[in-house]
Amino acid sequence: MFNKRWFLFDFARGRRLLADETSDLLAVLSSAGYNGVCIHLEGFFETKTYPGIVRDGYLTIEQAKWFKEECDRHGLEVIPIINLVGHAETFFYFQERFCSLMRDREHYQFDLYNSELDNFARTIIDETIEIFEPSYLHIGGDETALDDEEKKLYGEFLSRMCGYVKSLDITPGVWADMLYEHKNITENFTKDVALFDWWYNGHRIESLEYFKEQGFKEIFACPSDQGWDGFIGVQRKCPWPHVLPKDTRTVLPYEVEAFFQDARDLGIDNGLFTNWEDRKGHNLWSQMAQIVRGGLFMADKEINEEDIENALFGRKTPFTKVSYLLSEMQGILYNAVPEKAKSTTLACRISDALFDKGIFTALVNNSPKMIKEIERDFEEGFKLCKTELDNWHPIGSVEERCYASIVATTDYARTLFYLIKLASYGYEAYHKAATLQFSDPQESLNQINITISLCKEFSEEVKNFRLSQTEALNKCGQERTDIEGLKRLYSETASFKKSLEKLKKQLKNKDKTTLHVLPSFQMLLKNSFKF
Numbered sequence: 310m311f312n313k314r315w316f317l318f319d320f321a322r323g324r325r326l327l328a329d330e331t332s333d334l335l336a337v338l339s340s341a342g343y344n345g346v347c348i349h350l351e352g353f354f355e356t357k358t359y360p361g362i363v364r365d366g367y368l369t370i371e372q373a374k375w376f377k378e379e380c381d382r383h384g385l386e387v388i389p390i391i392n393l394v395g396h397a398e399t400f401f402y403f404q405e406r407f408c409s410l411m412r413d414r415e416h417y418q419f420d421l422y423n424s425e426l427d428n429f430a431r432t433i434i435d436e437t438i439e440i441f442e443p444s445y446l447h448i449g450g451d452e453t454a455l456d457d458e459e460k461k462l463y464g465e466f467l468s469r470m471c472g473y474v475k476s477l478d479i480t481p482g483v484w485a486d487m488l489y490e491h492k493n494i495t496e497n498f499t500k501d502v503a504l505f506d507w508w509y510n511g512h513r514i515e516s517l518e519y520f521k522e523q524g525f526k527e528i529f530a531c532p533s534d535q536g537w538d539g540f541i542g543v544q545r546k547c548p549w550p551h552v553l554p555k556d557t558r559t560v561l562p563y564e565v566e567a568f569f570q571d572a573r574d575l576g577i578d579n580g581l582f583t584n585w586e587d588r589k590g591h592n593l594w595s596q597m598a599q600i601v602r603g604g605l606f607m608a609d610k611e612i613n614e615e616d617i618e619n620a621l622f623g624r625k626t627p628f629t630k631v632s633y634l635l636s637e638m639q640g641i642l643y644n645a646v647p648e649k650a651k652s653t654t655l656a657c658r659i660s661d662a663l664f665d666k667g668i669f670t671a672l673v674n675n676s677p678k679m680i681k682e683i684e685r686d687f688e689e690g691f692k693l694c695k696t697e698l699d700n701w702h703p704i705g706s707v708e709e710r711c712y713a714s715i716v717a718t719t720d721y722a723r724t725l726f727y728l729i730k731l732a733s734y735g736y737e738a739y740h741k742a743a744t745l746q747f748s749d750p751q752e753s754l755n756q757i758n759i760t761i762s763l764c765k766e767f768s769e770e771v772k773n774f775r776l777s778q779t780e781a782l783n784k785c786g787q788e789r790t791d792i793e794g795l796k797r798l799y800s801e802t803a804s805f806k807k808s809l810e811k812l813k814k815q816l817k818n819k820d821k822t823t824l825h826v827l828p829s830f831q832m833l834l835k836n837s838f839k840f
Contacts, residue, residue, distance in 0.1 A: 323788030325366025342608025352399030395453030451484035530572035627697035676732035
């Protein structure tokens with residue numbers, strides 16, 4: 310059994326604390342065997358030294374105390390996570406008053422040369438400790454841009470802050486990625502710290518081995534459900550092989566405990582299971598099977614479907630089965646990305662195509678090479694998911710949250726699939742329509758009708774996803790910007806369909822001398838999809 314079995318609750322990324330939802334979450338975590346919650350704040354919490362509302366839904370002191378009391382009630386330790394080097398959007402993007410401490414306008418991170426930084430950091434540390442009274446305080450340190458001189462300053466600054474936290478009788482914690490990427494920092498870095506080894510994909514035993522060899526006293530293995538990386542979490546190897554060229558092992562899409570097993574094999578008995586960025590259609594409650602699975606593994610309990618279901622609901626439902634089906638489909642989607650496209654935006658976050666124009670364009674351009682790889686598995690997967698979900702009648706608030714979220718996530722996957730169909734079969738038909746425009750007008754009309762039909766299907770899926778996602782977020786503290794994004798996507802799809810209908814009308818013109826030549830498919834997309 311792991312000694313510390315913690316879960317990362319990503320409050321910072323567009324969340325507000327709702328009492329009913331939070332109580333449900335903590336109850337599930339406790340049932341799954343967790344004994345601590347790392348609340349990822351960055352800086353979205355009320356302070357006395359720097360008053361004012363940072364963003365809608367920021368954590369008040371009163372809410373923080375309630376959260377701590379509620380965690381105590383469920384036997385869960387609270388560990389606040391703040392960011393004092395990189396990932397400082399809280400302080401610079403949301404607050405102009407601190408921008409004199411910013412490294413430069415390209416990076417939302419602190420200027421390690423600034424003489425005022427130490428005092429500012431100590432103030433934030435003091436306020437956090439006063440609010441939460443923790444035994445551990447995680448001060449961040451991940452994803453920081455460093456030149457050669459800054460590497461030295463980075464190590465010295467974080468070591469000083471860790472020493473300051475330690476002087477207050479609290480164990481300091483930092484992320485490990487910079488210490489692994491820049492190993493010269495590690496040599497002189499304080500070893501009297503809780504080191505949180507989180508990477509990006511799959512599992513990677515090499516980093517755990519390295520930190521153990523370096524003599525760090527307390528190491529946490531930190532796998533992710535990868536929910537930020539797709540419509541649902543999926544474990545896969547790192548898409549950037551230069552990072553960990555030795556990691557050639559395979560892992561099942563839903564096998565979130567793989568990195569915990571690596572830790573156990575090395576005699577490391579601390580774990581933090583992470584869930585990141587509940588936005589752009591990524592729902593916390595659709596990830597619950599993976600989250601529970603991670604907790605059960607750390608607690609040395611069985612992790613089969615029945616045990617996951619009992620920890621979640623106290624009875625058998627289709628939730629875990631559908632979660633696994635979707636995870637496998639997500640894995641199939643990533644495997645279908647052409648090799649050349651894996652160095653582009655499709656290397657990760659492929660599901661964001663519904664919300665991000667760059668990824669939308671990349672997916673559209675690569676869809677013809679992907680459709681045959683995913684079509685049969687996706688169509689069969691959706692049939693199975695529908696059969697399971699149609700027979701589920703939720704009982705209680707936890708089941709209702711999970712049901713609504715997994716329905717929305719299924720619609721998310723369907724919408725992506727129909728976008729790929731439109732961009733492949735719709736394009737193919739449109740191309741035929743263009744080549745036959747003058748030689749076979751009737752067949753040209755038939756082909757453009759195929760494209761219009763596929764556009765209608767995609768539009769309907771966007772609408773369904775928007776409605777189900779609205780329902781999923783109805784009693785959830787997650788931000789709703791993705792709902793607005795889906796409204797825009799629906800409107801732009803309607804614009805695309807309107808353009809196709811206009812071209813269809815023109816094709817009926819019998820006079821070839823006044824007939825406009827069909828423009829490229831790419832031009833129509835560019836003129837319609839402007840999000």
